[in-house]
Amino acid sequence: MIVETRAVVLKTIKYGDSSRIVTLYTKEYGKIKVVAKGARNQKTSKFGSSLEPMSVSSVVLYKKEQRDLHLLSKSEVVMQMTRLQDDPERMFAGLATVELVNMVMHDEEGNAPVYDLLEQTITLINGSERNSVNVFLSFMVKLFHRFGFGLAIGRCSGCGRDPEKEGFPYGLIRLSDGSLICPHCAESSMQGGVRLSGGLLRSLLFLEANPLERAAMLSLSTAMRDELLALLQSYLRYHIDGVRTLRSLALLQSV
Numbered sequence: 107m108i109v110e111t112r113a114v115v116l117k118t119i120k121y122g123d124s125s126r127i128v129t130l131y132t133k134e135y136g137k138i139k140v141v142a143k144g145a146r147n148q149k150t151s152k153f154g155s156s157l158e159p160m161s162v163s164s165v166v167l168y169k170k171e172q173r174d175l176h177l178l179s180k181s182e183v184v185m186q187m188t189r190l191q192d193d194p195e196r197m198f199a200g201l202a203t204v205e206l207v208n209m210v211m212h213d214e215e216g217n218a219p220v221y222d223l224l225e226q227t228i229t230l231i232n233g234s235e236r237n238s239v240n241v242f243l244s245f246m247v248k249l250f251h252r253f254g255f256g257l258a259i260g261r262c263s264g265c266g267r268d269p270e271k272e273g274f275p276y277g278l279i280r281l282s283d284g285s286l287i288c289p290h291c292a293e294s295s296m297q298g299g300v301r302l303s304g305g306l307l308r309s310l311l312f313l314e315a316n317p318l319e320r321a322a323m324l325s326l327s328t329a330m331r332d333e334l335l336a337l338l339q340s341y342l343r344y345h346i347d348g349v350r351t352l353r354s355l356a357l358l359q360s361v
């Protein structure tokens with residue numbers, strides 16, 4: 107079956123003398139692996155830069171039934187992500203996004219809302235002037251909702267107090283259901299969770315309440331950024347088996 111779809115390139119590895127195996131996240135079929143014949147010969151390859159990781163491309167492929175490797179026949183760049191390479195924060199935030207999608211999505215299960223979120227995230231990271239890692243943080247928060255285990259921190263799960271109004275000095279996030287426990291309830295009921303300072307809680311509330319496009323407006327210190335990255339990864343790991351620490355984020359934290 108010949109199919110055409112829009113795709114974000116997640117990963118590419120060498121295959122044989124001149125080809126590549128490319129992992130794509132496609133709008134219609136979800137995560138899919140294809141062979142791109144001759145893709146490593148830069149002079150003669152018909153694929154151009156459309157198979158670079160993080161590219162948004164339009165692809166045509168021969169999809170074989172009962173197989174997990176398909177044949178790529180055509181691929182063209184839809185949007186050039188020319189700014190990702192110019193800045194380490196943009197590059198590693200973009201790479202973390204595709205690394206995460208590659209890690210958590212199952213093969214060949216279409217999920218157009220996740221595709222749209224992924225494409226929008228890469229586009230915004232590419233266009234961001236600063237705080238591009240916040241776009242990745244926002245992506246994670248939105249992805250949790252798409253998966254059905256979104257954070258529920260708008261109110262304390264015990265007493266219903268609103269953290270925005272109350273200005274709590276800290277809050278606890280329970281990993282099992284993403285709920286918030288306010289200081290009053292934490293002290294009266296001895297409930298456990300990951301402790302966030304008041305400032306971090308406000309930052310997380312901002313990411314929850316605002317669309318992806320506004321994430322870069324949030325200003326975070328490096329320490330706060332790292333704490334949020336750690337929290338969101340722990341949360342993901344709690345809900346999905348086999349989630350490893352993202353390599354791209356370790357690289358981001360080292361620059």
Ligand SMILES: [Zn+2]
Binds near residue numbers: 262291292
């Ligand atoms: Zn409470």
